[in-house]
Amino acid sequence: MSNQNTPLVPSRPQRQTGRRAALIGGLTLAGAAALSLGAGAYDVGVTAPHSKPTEWALRHGMELSVRNQARDVKIPSGVDLRDRALAERAIGHYSVACAQCHGAPGHPAAPWMVLYPAPADLTEAETVSRWTDAELFWIIENGIKDTGMIALGPTHQAQDIWAVTAFVRQLPAMEPGHYHELVTRYQAQRAQMAPTSAHSH
Numbered sequence: 001m002s003n004q005n006t007p008l009v010p011s012r013p014q015r016q017t018g019r020r021a022a023l024i025g026g027l028t029l030a031g032a033a034a035l036s037l038g039a040g041a042y043d044v045g046v047t048a049p050h051s052k053p054t055e056w057a058l059r060h061g062m063e064l065s066v067r068n069q070a071r072d073v074k075i076p077s078g079v080d081l082r083d084r085a086l087a088e089r090a091i092g093h094y095s096v097a098c099a100q101c102h103g104a105p106g107h108p109a110a111p112w113m114v115l116y117p118a119p120a121d122l123t124e125a126e127t128v129s130r131w132t133d134a135e136l137f138w139i140i141e142n143g144i145k146d147t148g149m150i151a152l153g154p155t156h157q158a159q160d161i162w163a164v165t166a167f168v169r170q171l172p173a174m175e176p177g178h179y180h181e182l183v184t185r186y187q188a189q190r191a192q193m194a195p196t197s198a199h200s201h
């Protein structure tokens with residue numbers, strides 16, 4: 001891996017000292033966190049944000065984790081996230097299970113959905129384009145610990161999760177009128193269903 005003759009790379013004893021310092025630092029921080037949790041001093045409230053560096057570290061750690069975990073996700077042959085028909089199959093899922101937190105074209109997220117960290121607006125291109133197809137799928141399948149982001153994996157089939165992923169991929173370009181039309185059609189279909197088969201996704 002690293003070449004120890006290069007001056008930029010510390011010698012083994014130096015590296016060990018560095019690692020030991022990092023370990024002690026980490027343990028000290030973890031100890032302090034455990035102590036303050038134990039003492040009840042830590043404010044778990046959504047309305048009491050972390051310091052900016054902690055906030056950055058948690059978000060950055062989440063992004064690194066998703067990028068790493070998603071390396072094993074294989075896009076099935078025949079699945080194309082730009083396919084409009086595939087995305088539109090997920091209108092029920094998105095409008096029922098996602099829109100209240102993440103918003104939809106012409107429909108901002110529910111104002112009472114106050115979470116920390118705050119769910120991003122998925123109608124914004126820069127939010128969605130930061131993730132690859134595999135990463136988006138992984139997030140939607142597995143959720144994100146300690147944030148309120150739900151996991152569809154335990155209750156939904158992969159083909160449905162790919163449809164939701166396609167929906168999210170296409171969301172920033174979707175016109176509010178078209179979203180409205182899809183929701184209206186979905187609700188009309190639901191209303192026609194027999195009461196016994198009400199929730200089918």
Ligand code: HEC
Pocket residue numbers: 059062093094097098099101102115116117118119120127130136139140144147148149150152164168
């Ligand atoms: C109860 C609220 C809630 C619901 C419902 C919810 N999410 Fe999330 N979602 C979150 C939160 C909170 C995050 C994490 C934000 C963070 O870590 O910065 C998140 C993160 C995400 C991200 C990553 C966005 C980013 O910050 O870069 C995607 C994509 C996503 N959710 C898609 C979905 C989809 C699709 C659904 C519906 C199947 C859904 N979410 C349902 C709250 C929610």
